[in-house]
Amino acid sequence: MKTTPSIHIAGRRIAADEPPYIIAELSANHNGSLDTALKIIEEAKIAGADAVKLQTYTADTITLDCDSEEFQIHGGLWDGKTLYKLYQEAHMPWEWHAPLFARARELGITIFSSPFDTTAVDLLEDLDTPAYKIASFEAIDLPLIRYVAQTGKPMIISTGMADAEEIEEAVEAARSGGCQELAILHCVSGYPAPAADYNLLTIPDMMRRHGLVTGLSDHTLDNTTAIASVVLGASIIEKHFTLDRSGGGPDDSFSLQPAELMELCRDSKTAWSALGQVDYGRKSSEQGNAQFRRSLYVVRDMNAGEAFTLENLRSIRPGYGLAPKHLERVLGKRSSQPIKRGTPLSEALLA
Structure with a gap:
């Protein structure tokens, strides 16, 4: 490793x-x-x-006390100083x-x-x-x-x-x-x-x-x-x-x-x-918000044996029902019992 x-x-x-x-x-x-x-x-x-x-x-350990061109600073923050003068001031x-x-x-x-x-x-x-x-x-x-x-x-x-x-x-x-x-x-x-x-x-x-x-x-x-x-x-x-x-x-x-x-x-x-690290899992700060995801809910009162359609079943918030990915599978299936409007869809409600 x-x-x-x-x-x-x-x-x-x-x-x-x-x-x-x-x-x-x-x-x-x-x-x-x-x-x-x-x-x-x-x-x-x-x-x-x-x-x-x-x-x-010190100025003496870093340069020479010399005024020749090579020891002059031109431009920038320290323009016009010699190296020796700069380091004498700064050390x-x-x-x-x-x-x-x-x-x-x-x-x-x-x-x-x-x-x-x-x-x-x-x-x-x-x-x-x-x-x-x-x-x-x-x-x-x-x-x-x-x-x-x-x-x-x-x-x-x-x-x-x-x-x-x-x-x-x-x-x-x-x-x-x-x-x-x-x-x-x-x-x-x-x-x-x-x-x-x-x-x-x-x-x-x-x-x-x-x-x-x-x-x-x-x-x-x-x-x-x-x-x-x-x-x-x-x-x-x-x-x-x-x-x-x-x-x-x-x-x-x-x-x-x-x-x-x-x-x-x-x-x-x-x-x-x-x-952190590579992590695709649900984070602790997200746990309380999972209920606000979409899920499948019955949106009209249904009788036992009635078919699920786009008129009585929708993907809405909150998230207590089956995930929306199950919608196509569920459409056309029949209810196992009477269902009231506002009920989250579960496998137990499918005949």
Whole structure:
């Protein structure tokens, strides 16, 4: 019998036959304030998210302080900045990690992070992170993936911009590095990304190709795409999360606010529970309404021995008589006894 792929993070089983695992991505939405970062974790817990995720890098570990053309950003949300300036503004100070991990554990919400180099992995290991997430832009950094894999922790790899070959290489790097619990996320690395770019039918194809827990890293502006992905087998949903979409930070504008995250947590689980299994039987919620189906009723008083015709027998509601499919068989047969108008037809009334 084929088993359902699964991983475990902090004791939570994640698989297609479990409710979706919801990750609130804090990213740069702290906007330079530790208090804001702490509040985001608290609101993620209130909303019902399973986990909150950080990003662990500094401007110096992710790029160079360089003003040449290749390091300039043109267009989009971050137009006019250099890579170094963007990441200097957006990064999570490393000294914040310990209090953020402590607060999440105090609240009972799982916390882990995306490392962007080996020194970030070392920091997260010191904090005993329960899992790792490889960001889409780092999915081609196979040495980093192998370094994370050797920790033995569960790993989630986001696949934005990666083609089929690059995804296969990332999966192989994780496996060869020793990762035993691996998940992959379908992703479009646009900020925001239009729903039409998501091609969600890719999710079941990824599941068939790789046999892994598969989910969605969603950068659309609402929850529709994420909830739809659950129907196609997504076991993990990751969304950026902020206290205020108009906060002015580098990621605020495409992030969910608290009420929206709460709706995602609720509605994705509703979508998952609606999937159920193949079942053509009558459901418990239908039992009381079976009486309102049609059935065969005598609609005129009849004498014993009188023939059933379209004048004295009809298919009407309620459903206590013989099913309408018996009409042609019954027409022309005779009654076994006198029958009053409004009587449901039964086999006992047929001579």
